[in-house]
Amino acid sequence: MKLVIGDKNYSSWSMRPWLLLTHFGIPFEEVLIQLDQPGTRDAILTFSASGKVPCLVSDDGAAVWDSLAIAETLAERFPQHAMWPRDAxxxxxxxxxxxxxxxxxxxxxxxxxxxxxxxxxxxGATPGALADVARIDALWNACLDVSGGPFLFGEFSIADAMFAPVVMRFNSYAPPLSPKAAAYAARVTALPAVAAWIEGARRETHRIGHDELDVSADSAA
Structure with missing residues (x-):
């Protein structure tokens, strides 16, 4: 399989399926396309009709795009890994x-x-952004209270992969978090697959100016 992704520093959507494939040890070929370049859209269109990343291309050439759709597809194709909790x-x-x-x-x-x-x-600590942070904090606490951790539903799952880019944001902008949410964010950051993604992002030299300098714009692709 091929997973087509954007820059690891910026592409929050790409991070999610990459983490699932890496964490669960599923072999794949990474195809990284730099975002916000003159040829970016055309390059992505060779893999995905949506013109966006991520895109999973199976061995027979079938494409699945959108991070959550890819996650569901992986859970279906590799049921032995329990990417969703077993309990209904x-x-x-x-x-x-x-x-x-x-x-x-x-x-x-x-x-x-x-x-x-x-x-x-x-x-970036606007009232609206902080309200989102508070909702995420409460959501993480509720999940951890029921599951007992260490991740939202016990073992690492699609839900944790979906929130991993949020953890990256919290690491960068340091909004106030409850102790339990902060500890969860630290555990996600330390996960080997997440640490590998972060290391890849740090090695990249491509920069998108508005994301490095102006926190008023959304970089997700």
């Missing part, structure tokens, strides 16, 4: 929080774009 109620809850992350938190995305190399504590 926990699985429904995990899907709910993943979908909320997928479709929500627009102010957080806009004001605190993922830029892993950036460290700007306090930047």
């Amino acid at each position: 109620n926990a699985r429904a809850q995990a899907r709910s929080v993943s979908a909320e992350m997928h479709s929500g938190f627009a102010e957080l995305r806009a004001r605190m774009p993922m830029a892993i190399r950036t460290s700007k504590p306090g930047a």
